[in-house]
Amino acid sequence: MSLLEELYRETIMQHAQRPHNFGPLEGATVKVGGHNPSCGDQIELYLKIEDGRIAEARFTGHGCAISQSSASMMTDLIRGRTLDEALELERKFKAMVVEGEPPAPELGDLSALQGVAKLHARVKCATLAWNALEQAIEEARPS
Amino acid sequence: MFDPAAVKRDFPIFEHHPDLVFLDSAASSQKPRAVVEATVRYYEHDHANVHRGAYGLSMRATEAYETARQRMARFLGAEADEVVFVRNATEALNLVAYAWGLEHLRGGDEILVTEMEHHANLVPWQLVAARTGARIKAVPLTAEGRLDLDAFATLLSKRTRVFAVTQMSNVLGTVNPVAELAAAARERGALVVVDGAQAAPHLPVRVRELNADFYALSGHKMLGPTGAGVLWGRREALADLPPFLGGGSMIEEVTIERSSYAPPPQRFEAGTPAIAEAVGLGAAADYLMRLGMENVWAHDRALLEYALERLDEVPDLHLYGPRGADRGGVIAFNLGRLHPHDLATALDERGVAVRTGHHCAQPLHRRLGVAATARASFYVYNTPSDVDRLVEALLEARKFFADWL
Numbered sequence: 452m453s454l455l456e457e458l459y460r461e462t463i464m465q466h467a468q469r470p471h472n473f474g475p476l477e478g479a480t481v482k483v484g485g486h487n488p489s490c491g492d493q494i495e496l497y498l499k500i501e502d503g504r505i506a507e508a509r510f511t512g513h514g515c516a517i518s519q520s521s522a523s524m525m526t527d528l529i530r531g532r533t534l535d536e537a538l539e540l541e542r543k544f545k546a547m548v549v550e551g552e553p554p555a556p557e558l559g560d561l562s563a564l565q566g567v568a569k570l571h572a573r574v575k576c577a578t579l580a581w582n583a584l585e586q587a588i589e590e591a592r593p594s
Numbered sequence: 595m596f597d598p599a600a601v602k603r604d605f606p607i608f609e610h611h612p613d614l615v616f617l618d619s620a621a622s623s624q625k626p627r628a629v630v631e632a633t634v635r636y637y638e639h640d641h642a643n644v645h646r647g648a649y650g651l652s653m654r655a656t657e658a659y660e661t662a663r664q665r666m667a668r669f670l671g672a673e674a675d676e677v678v679f680v681r682n683a684t685e686a687l688n689l690v691a692y693a694w695g696l697e698h699l700r701g702g703d704e705i706l707v708t709e710m711e712h713h714a715n716l717v718p719w720q721l722v723a724a725r726t727g728a729r730i731k732a733v734p735l736t737a738e739g740r741l742d743l744d745a746f747a748t749l750l751s752k753r754t755r756v757f758a759v760t761q762m763s764n765v766l767g768t769v770n771p772v773a774e775l776a777a778a779a780r781e782r783g784a785l786v787v788v789d790g791a792q793a794a795p796h797l798p799v800r801v802r803e804l805n806a807d808f809y810a811l812s813g814h815k816m817l818g819p820t821g822a823g824v825l826w827g828r829r830e831a832l833a834d835l836p837p838f839l840g841g842g843s844m845i846e847e848v849t850i851e852r853s854s855y856a857p858p859p860q861r862f863e864a865g866t867p868a869i870a871e872a873v874g875l876g877a878a879a880d881y882l883m884r885l886g887m888e889n890v891w892a893h894d895r896a897l898l899e900y901a902l903e904r905l906d907e908v909p910d911l912h913l914y915g916p917r918g919a920d921r922g923g924v925i926a927f928n929l930g931r932l933h934p935h936d937l938a939t940a941l942d943e944r945g946v947a948v949r950t951g952h953h954c955a956q957p958l959h960r961r962l963g964v965a966a967t968a969r970a971s972f973y974v975y976n977t978p979s980d981v982d983r984l985v986e987a988l989l990e991a992r993k994f995f996a997d998w999l
């Protein structure tokens with residue numbers, strides 16, 4: 452399998468073409484923007500946090516298949532999680548795409564993005580939504 | 595005769611990456627052996643600080659540095675004392691914007707830029723505008739991607755104090771009629787600042803014929819090392835310009851309260867410069883002059899025409915930029931609805947290196963109605979077979995991403 456086939460798997464293509472949770476979120480308790488200055492990809496992440504849990508997560512923006520599918524799958528995965536659980540998922544996701552570690556089972560569909568680790572130029576695309584998540588959680592936490 | 599295959603052999607990078615199709619010279623060019631060797635030779639034989647030591651080695655270093663300045667002067671058709679070494683075009687443009695702008699701009703003044711400017715020739719003017727109350731106006735583009743000359747004529751007014759324009763667009767490849775525009779702007783009393791970052795590497799430049807006050811370029815885009823660029827200034831314009839950075843080497847006499855400044859170009863070269871990089875840039879200018887800039891331009895043009903013809907065969911490929919003789923070897927494109935970043939990964943897989951994104955020209959992309967494009971750019975070492983490889987890779991990518999078209 453070529454690197455390209457390894458990267459652009461069915462799952463990724465589906466999420467990129469028809470992203471889940473796409474569109475603004477009414478009643479969001481936190482909203483943060485993220486962008487990738489090198490390629491112009493952009494995301495707005497909306498979270499509704501209730502009792503320390505992410506009740507809902509949606510996003511808007513534009514970008515490549517990697518950044519869009521990552522945001523789509525991430526917003527699926529973090530729904531219902533506590534903030535700490537979400538941060539733990541972020542850590543595991545980054546371990547996979549940045550460090551090249553094997554995907555943790557909790558990552559589910561996101562394991563389709565593991566090929567990104569071999570393509571350094573694309574790591575920032577995959578982590579765009581997750582960086583926004585980290586920032587959103589930071590902002591949502593009572594300091 | 596100009597033989598790109600022979601030229602290519604002068605560039606060690608292609609020995610180490612024999613299959614590489616490098617189509618990103620607009621971002622930074624590769625370096626010929628002559629440039630790398632000049633830099634190494636300088637460090638091994640001549641290095642000391644410049645303009646300071648009373649010993650032989652420092653004289654040698656100073657001589658190497660000043661020879662590089664003379665070479666850049668010859669390259670630009672200028673005098674050596676009009677050539678200021680800076681880090682890159684960005685620094686050159688900031689130097690003018692701050693040094694001239696903070697001194698001369700007032701509330702109600704206008705800075706005229708264009709919609710195709712690189713951020714390097716826009717953001718410095720915004721920063722200075724914010725501090726002086728000046729306003730920024732932009733010359734719009736025609737549908738083909740040229741400057742709208744009628745709009746230029748309307749926008750130019752007695753309030754226009756600065757006209758800042760790129761000689762060649764780093765996205766569309768458009769070569770602007772700078773001499774004509776500059777003459778009109780200067781007649782109105784505006785300072786004319788030309789961004790030559792893309793033009794200087796590719797076409798013969800005689801700065802005096804451009805009617806400009808200042809001209810900025812980056813050495814690393816014209817076969818030189820990173821870290822050395824040039825601000826050319828018309829002698830009178832430089833003489834009137836206050837310093838930008840203060841420190842050693844740029845002064846005449848210093849007391850605790852005040853200083854008097856050295857004449858240009860030293861006035862604008864505070865601190866220890868990038869000596870080895872300047873020496874390398876001098877070698878790059880020599881290399882290009884040996885090839886002949888007329889030949890470099892003819893080569894770029896021929897490759898561009900061939901590429902446009904071949905790329906027109908690729909279905910779903912959208913090409914940006916004007917068709918005509920007023921265009922250099924830069925092609926921005928998009929394939930169907932596919933994001934250019936995904937496209938570039940597919941091209942990279944086949945050894946074809948292109949850049950994607952907004953190429954530091956967001957207002958231009960907004961005008962084109964896209965967030966990003968992929969961009970192929972040519973230089974002296976590119977051959978028609980590189981174009982063929984690009985076309986093949988695009989056709990393959992089109993198959994692979996068929997759902998996205």
Ligand SMILES: Cc1ncc(COP(=O)(O)O)c(C=O)c1O
Pocket residue numbers: 620621682683684685712714715760762763764789791792812954
């Ligand atoms: C037209 C233009 N102006 C300015 C620059 C800035 O060059 P540098 O980053 O070397 O300062 C570039 C380089 O990308 C350019 O293409």
